[in-house]
Amino acid sequence: MAKALTSKTIDYSQWYNDLVIKADLADNSDVRGCMVIKPYGYAIWEKMQAVLDKMFKDTGHSNAYFPLFIPKSFFSKEASHVEGFAKECAVVTHYRLKNDPHGKGVIVDPEARLEEELVVRPTSETIIWNTYRDWIHSYRDLPILINQWANVVRWEMRTRLFLRTAEFLWQEGHTAHATAEEAMEETRRMIDVYADFAENYMAIPVIKGYKSANERFAGAVETLCIEALMQDGKALQCGTSHFLGQNFAKAFDVKFQNRQGVQEYVWATSWGVSTRLIGALIMAHSDDNGLVLPPRLAPLQVIIVPIYKNEQEQQQVAEKARKIQQLLQQHNITVKFDDRDTQKPGWKFAEYELKGVPIRIAIGPKDVAENTVEIARRDTLEKKTYSDEKVLEVVQFLLNDIQNNLYKRAIKFREENTTEVNTFEEFKQVLETKGGFISAHWDGTPETEERIKEETKATIRCIPFDQKKEVGKCIYSGKPSQGRVLFARAY
């Protein structure tokens, strides 16, 4: 595979598309807006799933599975939910095809029309709360702490691989509680889980905060989010956790008898992350040579490439390579020895750089003679020769060091690209020249936020949890403000 990525400084958007395709992560399909996740991309998703699934279970959640289809009428039951979700969605109207009597092929059988149309789930609050009605009667049935791994469909007009696709994979947690406090605690717990995952596995620093009313989930009382900064200065929402109040319980009549024997509506949360995280992972760390993956999520952590000129050298190098491979495997390091003789070492170097393998070990005849190996790290592209007995120690050190370095680099980038502004002029100028997060005073009204969005395409990413109380004036309206919020253009 020839390296032919567009440089990200020339065209960031094209660089991203090139990278996703050339690193074999995903492909567009012939179905509008739907992607094919290729084995290498899916392997990253599996790594993410394994870590998240354990985190969910460690916090007391179980997995379950609810239907793909949702009766159309369910969407009308929660007023704001229908506005947000029922609009752009895939609708099943028939349940049979038949041979076309007038030609070749098949047609939809007009006699097989469904009495009530089914919507392919864009999210599952409605079908799940319709089910919880049968499961919840007493406070003894609470809390219910369930997560679902599933595909969902939202009919997006403009799609981009991983970042915005009509069908995507995700997990959605749906919990039911006896009190508002307990539900809010759960909402907060799960945004903390997501932040932990983003920072300690994806090596992406995130800002935790509240969404403004405009950006809130349709049907939520409060939406918490984690926001990250990509290398082009745009923000990406990496995960959300919603406090749904009693909205869905009221819509689906889910009540319980509390400890005092009184009937009450149940309190709810929902929270989710999706294959969009793969897009975030790519955009946060990668460079013009290709992907850069944090070792904790890399499907392959170490690649061994042999260098030789003749068969004898090949055998000696291979023998040494296999010993190192075994040694690393014994220490739970994922390592491959690429002994294909159909490709040259230079080609392999470029290929594994493109694929973002964190560590490359090259072994040639000189290394066999001198009991050494050459070890290169993907993040900085540095390489150095080590004696054989150091290999395990160096690899273990580097896996940690690369993980930490990616995080530190991303933190530094975010610090350099977060700007406090005090006027709308300044705001617009920073947005045009530098981008990034802009910390500014806002009067707290949806109208002002909407106008700023119309004029600049920037939105409030979040009201940070750690917002410091600081009296100021809204950059747009001049009205009083109690603290700064984070604006950015976003994916």
Added chain:
Amino acid sequence: MAKALTSKTIDYSQWYNDLVIKADLADNSDVRGCMVIKPYGYAIWEKMQAVLDKMFKDTGHSNAYFPLFIPKSFFSKEASHVEGFAKECAVVTHYRLKNDPHGKGVIVDPEARLEEELVVRPTSETIIWNTYRDWIHSYRDLPILINQWANVVRWEMRTRLFLRTAEFLWQEGHTAHATAEEAMEETRRMIDVYADFAENYMAIPVIKGYKSANERFAGAVETLCIEALMQDGKALQCGTSHFLGQNFAKAFDVKFQNRQGVQEYVWATSWGVSTRLIGALIMAHSDDNGLVLPPRLAPLQVIIVPIYKNEQEQQQVAEKARKIQQLLQQHNITVKFDDRDTQKPGWKFAEYELKGVPIRIAIGPKDVAENTVEIARRDTLEKKTYSDEKVLEVVQFLLNDIQNNLYKRAIKFREENTTEVNTFEEFKQVLETKGGFISAHWDGTPETEERIKEETKATIRCIPFDQKKEVGKCIYSGKPSQGRVLFARAY
């Protein structure tokens, strides 16, 4: 939870339905034919997935993900496939809902009609082979060994939880090969993997064999299957592996340049198992007290139930229980200590019998005084008292022994319920009185098979791999036959 299962000798079908609901495995949903898989049922599926996924990876396969939707026209491309699959399926015709101008609620927006309808995948051969066309050019691109974990939809008229549902979860392997031999080898390899899983994890003995032409997968040249016998004497197909020849390569124009530089069509296989296996697992081993789960797939392997009369006893028993719990956990045994004081020991005994937990440890004040525990096994309901220092050893022994015992019991049942017959009269009589597998001569024609099916509802489950060559006469037509095949009524 009160034990109120219908006895399986009285009404097997009702017993099954009761069990699925009461053991909290699954529930019917408000969406026709679609089930909700509850946490306990889903935990069994996760166990199955983990084992199968490892088996697939150990045989060289990777996971990937393809779109949920398939353009209608794709189904017309493979002639026999369209007959088998395009008929009863969910069809998406629109991509938007809108507020009903004449009333409350939402309606399908007539302006948002899709140019080409999309079918919710009933199986993914078409969309995958349409994709493989772009991935395969040379023999160097082969083999492709991909598996997908996904949901699929088939619009079944009569549904039963796990056994036959409109939406179900499954895995589907789709592989591409340079030669017929290699594809056939793969087809065979995967049916062996399925048989290994069924016998060594599910503790269900299976017969491996070929499907007759009538029962073959739509689009396959050859279908291999594993067939198991349930406790009511009906057969259940547990997994299939298809040799697809070049049918899909021809339908989707997927060619490769072989080593000789000649363009050839690619050879294909596909293979799958589904959440139906949970139905098989339930039906193969369970009894009137509830589920009986093989220890290797049980979400919970050991339950510890405390028995006490006062607080002091409770504390002493709990202390001992926690020590045993820790000890077992250290040896990778999944164990729960049910210390709820809201339920009595007798209730807990019944509850965990219903849930099929393989081993129950009961600890009372006498056990504290005498350094003993009472251990009960779920398969035989035997219980016995052991001294404390034996606990780990006994539990480890029983986990193995229960696994083996379930398998042996199922083998014995199958042997007792497999009958050789030589006339159609005998065939019908055995079918009516005893059921089970019937081994009989068949003339090899689809017509005869069809007529036997019409008259008796029995089908050929498979032509066993180990069919012994034996000249005989077809029980129905009297025409010559080369060997016996296995008939049964089936799920």
